Amino acid sequence: MTLEAKEIVVKGAREHNLQGVDLTLPKNKLICFSGVSGSGKSSLAFDTLYAEGQRRYIESLSSYARQFMGQLAKPNCDHVSGLSPSISIEQKTGGANPRSTVGTITEIHDYLRVLFARIGKGHCTKCDRPIEAQSREQMIASILNSFADQKILVLAPVVRNQKGEFRDFFDDLVRRGYIRARVDGEIVRLADSIKLDRQMRHHIEVVIDRISPTKNDRLRLADAVQQALQLSDGSLLILADDDAGKSMILSAKYACPHCLISFEPPSPQLFSFNSPLGMCPSCDGLGEKYTFDPDLLIPNPSLSFRDGAIELIGSMKEMGRWRRHIFEGIAQEVGFSLDTPWNKLAAAAKSALLHGMGDRHITFTWRSRSKVQLHGGTWDGIIPQLNSRHRKTGNSMQRKMLEKYMRVIRCGECAGQRLNAQARHVRLGGKTLLEWEAMPVDELHRFVEETLESNFSAVERFIAVEPVKEIKARLGFLLNVGLQYLSLDRRANTLSGGEAQRIRLASQIGSGLVGVLYVLDEPSIGLHPRDNHRLLGTLEHLRDQGNTVLVVEHDEDTMRAADYLVDFGPGPGVRGGKVVAEGTLAHLIQEPDSITGQYLAGRKSIAVPSKRRPIDLATLPIESHTPIPSFPIAQASKPKRPRAKKTT
Numbered sequence: 105m106t107l108e109a110k111e112i113v114v115k116g117a118r119e120h121n122l123q124g125v126d127l128t129l130p131k132n133k134l135i136c137f138s139g140v141s142g143s144g145k146s147s148l149a150f151d152t153l154y155a156e157g158q159r160r161y162i163e164s165l166s167s168y169a170r171q172f173m174g175q176l177a178k179p180n181c182d183h184v185s186g187l188s189p190s191i192s193i194e195q196k197t198g199g200a201n202p203r204s205t206v207g208t209i210t211e212i213h214d215y216l217r218v219l220f221a222r223i224g225k226g227h228c229t230k231c232d233r234p235i236e237a238q239s240r241e242q243m244i245a246s247i248l249n250s251f252a253d254q255k256i257l258v259l260a261p262v263v264r265n266q267k268g269e270f271r272d273f274f275d276d277l278v279r280r281g282y283i284r285a286r287v288d289g290e291i292v293r294l295a296d297s298i299k300l301d302r303q304m305r306h307h308i309e310v311v312i313d314r315i316s317p318t319k320n321d322r323l324r325l326a327d328a329v330q331q332a333l334q335l336s337d338g339s340l341l342i343l344a345d346d347d348a349g350k351s352m353i354l355s356a357k358y359a360c361p362h363c364l365i366s367f368e369p370p371s372p373q374l375f376s377f378n379s380p381l382g383m384c385p386s387c388d389g390l391g392e393k394y395t396f397d398p399d400l401l402i403p404n405p406s407l408s409f410r411d412g413a414i415e416l417i418g419s420m421k422e423m424g425r426w427r428r429h430i431f432e433g434i435a436q437e438v439g440f441s442l443d444t445p446w447n448k449l450a451a452a453a454k455s456a457l458l459h460g461m462g463d464r465h466i467t468f469t470w471r472s473r474s475k476v477q478l479h480g481g482t483w484d485g486i487i488p489q490l491n492s493r494h495r496k497t498g499n500s501m502q503r504k505m506l507e508k509y510m511r512v513i514r515c516g517e518c519a520g521q522r523l524n525a526q527a528r529h530v531r532l533g534g535k536t537l538l539e540w541e542a543m544p545v546d547e548l549h550r551f552v553e554e555t556l557e558s559n560f561s562a563v564e565r566f567i568a569v570e571p572v573k574e575i576k577a578r579l580g581f582l583l584n585v586g587l588q589y590l591s592l593d594r595r596a597n598t599l600s601g602g603e604a605q606r607i608r609l610a611s612q613i614g615s616g617l618v619g620v621l622y623v624l625d626e627p628s629i630g631l632h633p634r635d636n637h638r639l640l641g642t643l644e645h646l647r648d649q650g651n652t653v654l655v656v657e658h659d660e661d662t663m664r665a666a667d668y669l670v671d672f673g674p675g676p677g678v679r680g681g682k683v684v685a686e687g688t689l690a691h692l693i694q695e696p697d698s699i700t701g702q703y704l705a706g707r708k709s710i711a712v713p714s715k716r717r718p719i720d721l722a723t724l725p726i727e728s729h730t731p732i733p734s735f736p737i738a739q740a741s742k743p744k745r746p747r748a749k750k751t752t
């Protein structure tokens with residue numbers, strides 16, 4: 105067992121204007137350094153104690169690791185003992201990863217991903233119906249439940265929305281002994297020659313059996329279900345054999361049985377825009393991309409498409425006949441007129457022209473003098489066509505001309521949400537992950553509680569217990585530091601210095617570290633006074649976890665809450681650099697030389713600048729508040745370049 109020092113002892117500290125300060129600080133306490141600006145409090149807190157903690161940490165590393173970090177200069181000080189690993193929580197925001205958000209810094213995003221992967225409700229990306237995998241037993245039970253003593257058809261869906269004649273396929277079914285199928289909603293005999301339009305899309309379901317399921321005749325139903333699942337590769341359609349035509353579709357896979365699209369079962373990576381499994385494929389998870397901007401393409405929206413609304417396309421008079429009949433086909437299919445001014449067109453019409461119609465089948469009519477010919481096809485859209493032209497062109501003049509109409513805009517596929525379609529269609533408590541993260545922290549905190557109460561089954565609640573505990577705790581920390589108005593999707597690089605500092609403070613509590621010296625610079629800055637006591641509660645919590653919390657602060661409430669105070673002064677610069685008083689609040693008040701003590705005693709008003717400096721540290725000629733790279737336990741303080749001298 106190692107004996108841990110109960111005190112931090114500093115002797116002869118002379119960094120900046122410090123005049124050989126000797127100081128003994130109790131550990132595992134909330135300590136406040138006070139004094140006027142430039143009195144030396146930051147020089148002792150950051151440039152002596154924190155810097156020395158960092159330096160010792162580097163010294164403790166192997167010489168191999170040290171050569172990558174250089175060497176930190178020893179603070180100007182005779183002796184320091186009893187130091188713990190130190191973490192500074194400061195107000196700088198610069199250097200934040202542009203991809204990081206409040207959710208990722210606090211790790212709440214990671215716990216939400218786990219929660220969504222485990223109990224999120226998947227929905228089809230095409231029709232938005234719930235997707236669920238069912239066991240054969242569950243299917244039989246629900247069929248018996250819904251169709252008891254009714255005549256039903258058990259069908260195997262084999263073709264969904266596919267083009268073709270399927271002649272060979274029908275022949276094959278006949279050879280395998282099937283008699284009937286439902287083709288485009290109509291029951292037909294497979295032996296009759298079935299003629300399908302090759303250019304049209306069709307639905308085909310094979311009739312497996314026609315039965316009245318009863319509990320006594322479970323075996324026949326089970327056989328039919330089994331056969332249907334095999335033939336269809338995992339899905340099953342039950343149809344009541346009456347005029348009402350009640351139906352039920354079931355899937356053994358994580359798939360939409362209506363659209364016959366199957367999905368990968370969700371994993372936490374599905375909800376990460378940094379993972380190939382989760383990122384929007386159109387913008388690689390960035391939420392924006394360099395593409396043609398409709399606002400630039402259509403400089404004069406009062407023109408109709410026919411008259412050349414889309415400048416790059418020009419008017420239809422100048423088009424070839426083939427292109428003209430393509431646009432006419434699209435207009436006819438969607439149901440709009442090419443003569444309508446662009447700004448009067450419905451959104452669906454604009455979207456069809458610009459972004460295409462996916463794999464929807466369009467029948468185009470080609471009229472020549474002698475005859476009318478129909479042909480089918482799909483439409484990619486003007487913007488995808490232009491993008492491909494931009495990619496392929498080797499002509500720099502042409503590229504420049506195209507780029508006049510391009511800029512970085514929000515990704516159209518994910519609408520800036522950065523996740524792929526499957527991830528965007530998983531909901532929990534009726535909301536997607538992105539909707540959860542768009543709520544302010546206080547609202548989300550309530551929502552988590554209510555959802556857990558009312559929306560989850562007992563099993564789900566059991567699965568959710570661990571991640572929900574972590575999520576609620578971290579949301580609670582954010583509430584306690586007065587950040588209830590932030591949402592988790594807020595990007596880190598848009599936060600103010602005070603907000604960033606308080607978020608890091610909140611995440612330190614979540615980290616549960618013990619035996620650390622935390623050094624904070626004016627955490628109350630920018631905080632509404634009514635949230636101040638909660639911030640203090642957070643600092644006390646950090647202390648009660650077994651840490652030493654050292655705060656450089658002007659705020660009176662903080663000074664009153666501190667276990668131990670050190671007042672620097674008496675003046676700024678050369679008139680400061682000394683400890684004028686130290687001890688408990690009662691000590692400080694007794695001390696006639698301590699301006700802070702006098703102020704706290706109510707005898708004197710303090711010489712605190714009425715308008716506080718935005719960031720105290722910025723005015724001091726030092727960089728050593730910054731933690732060193734890859735300090736293993738300081739995950740909340742961002743690694744930055746240390747004040748290092750390269751040793752050779």
Ligand SMILES: [Zn+2]
Nearest residue numbers: 228231360363
């Ligand atoms: Zn679907």
Ligand SMILES: [Zn+2]
Nearest residue numbers: 384387515518
């Ligand atoms: Zn996207």
